[in-house]
Amino acid sequence: MPKNNMKIGSFFKLLAMDAARTVCSVLIPVFRIKRLTPDGQKYREKIQGGAIVAANHTSFVDPFIVGVTFWYRRLHLLVAEIVMGGKLRSCLLKGVGGIKIDRNATDLEAIKKSVEVLKAGRLLAIFPQGGINKQDDVDSIKSGAVFIALMANVPIIPMYIKPKAHWYDRQTVVIGETIYPSKLCTKKIPGIADTEAITKMLAEKLADCKNGK
Amino acid sequence: MSTFDRLLAVFNAVFENEIDPDTITPDAHIFEDIGINSIGMLYMAVALEEEFGIKFTNEDFPAMKTVKDVVNCIEGKL
Numbered sequence: 169m170p171k172n173n174m175k176i177g178s179f180f181k182l183l184a185m186d187a188a189r190t191v192c193s194v195l196i197p198v199f200r201i202k203r204l205t206p207d208g209q210k211y212r213e214k215i216q217g218g219a220i221v222a223a224n225h226t227s228f229v230d231p232f233i234v235g236v237t238f239w240y241r242r243l244h245l246l247v248a249e250i251v252m253g254g255k256l257r258s259c260l261l262k263g264v265g266g267i268k269i270d271r272n273a274t275d276l277e278a279i280k281k282s283v284e285v286l287k288a289g290r291l292l293a294i295f296p297q298g299g300i301n302k303q304d305d306v307d308s309i310k311s312g313a314v315f316i317a318l319m320a321n322v323p324i325i326p327m328y329i330k331p332k333a334h335w336y337d338r339q340t341v342v343i344g345e346t347i348y349p350s351k352l353c354t355k356k357i358p359g360i361a362d363t364e365a366i367t368k369m370l371a372e373k374l375a376d377c378k379n380g381k
Numbered sequence: 382m383s384t385f386d387r388l389l390a391v392f393n394a395v396f397e398n399e400i401d402p403d404t405i406t407p408d409a410h411i412f413e414d415i416g417i418n419s420i421g422m423l424y425m426a427v428a429l430e431e432e433f434g435i436k437f438t439n440e441d442f443p444a445m446k447t448v449k450d451v452v453n454c455i456e457g458k459l
Binding site: 279 | 394395396397399417418421422423424426427437439442443
């Protein structure tokens, strides 16, 4: 896997991303995140190199939880066009590593940008449910994350953000077994069938995380 | 080799065993007749960019409804 490098983004952009990480660091004692594996063990791995974090999305707080979980990495995030509405918000979100994507169209440019940051060894968070999903239905996920992973030749880390019963509870995240999409392809050039099969596998891994101990 | 023939070769390589090559005619609708979905469209775009040395923009996609539209778009960029 490529090592994290400084090719993506100007000095000021990196500074903005680091400012975002500093904000996330402040949230560490707020969330008091408990990182677990699906079988209830403590998750001790440190993610290195380019990778996609595919998480469930039930609340607007989720991007911050992902940011705090991986506080030791500069994190990019696929953000829906509608969330980036307004010049100030768009500027701020782009500054902290947000990549704008149009969910209702074929947004090749956002996908290319995502592949670019991943190839540069960065971490990219994607919510494959395609937006906030209050029902927390991890079975119906979109295949964009798998397509991007295949294009960038990076692994996908499934992550389940457990809903909290009370605001003061510790936040639990369950991080599943890493998926290596490129190794799972049945054809030389990945196609629709491979992408859909790996997406199904990702949904199963997310369900394992959700239903774990 | 015409643009259509090169496009046909790309389709056959990318969608091997996934689509029926006989359905690919100039007037065939990409989604309805050939059965390519939105992810398939992305695979197609990436492969065509590589084959023809062009770059698609997001604005190109809404106009690409039939195979002929894709050919016209490619020829407009060559």
